[in-house]
Amino acid sequence: MARLLTREFFAREAVIVAPELLNVVLVGRGATGRIVEVEAYAGESDAASHAFRGPTARNATMFGLPGRLYVYFTYGMHHCANVVCGKVGVAGAVLVRALAPLDGLETMRRRRGGAKAPRELCSGPAKLCQALGIAGVDDGADLVTGEGGLALVDDGTPAPDDPWCGRRVGLSARVGGAGALLWRFAVPGDPNVSRHAWRVE
């Protein structure tokens, strides 16, 4: 029983939504994958968030309608994709860190540059954007309506009752206490999940 997720689902705090997004299907361009690892980011209260210093041109999507895609560009070559959470005017987002490839694996391999094992296709936030054809032009795409060809679908697979939890990855020392939060969540044992330290609940 596949169904699109509702606007209300996303209009809650990112840290609440994040573990519930595990096992949800992300529909990309000619390829789909099941979400197996995510991170939550709050807004102006979260020193690790792009929205920490308030609205800017880059993070505008984070302050807008929940359920839309926030895409940012980093390290001069990579894109990363987030799902906007929280009410309009309140910044929040869930970074999608890894997928289990479901469909369109040949398309993913072509985009990722040659023969790759399935676990090499979507096991990272920039890898999965490349595999699904997500780029800067997709910032603001509405995942609830599916306009723009990107969507989130509940196919009936429930989120795990006992997700792995860990610290968020790649944060600089300047974020201080925000780096200690266990705001990264994963499907236990999935091979596409990163091997950074986990605290299993």
Place this chain on the structure above:
DNA sequence: GGGGGGATTCGG
């Protein structure tokens, strides 16, 4: 207008 740093990835 300048400069530091980045929610990463891949190869040596």
Place this chain on the structure above:
DNA sequence: CGAATCCCCCCG
């Protein structure tokens, strides 16, 4: 472990 390779944003 460091290069790749831009863009964003804060500060002066």
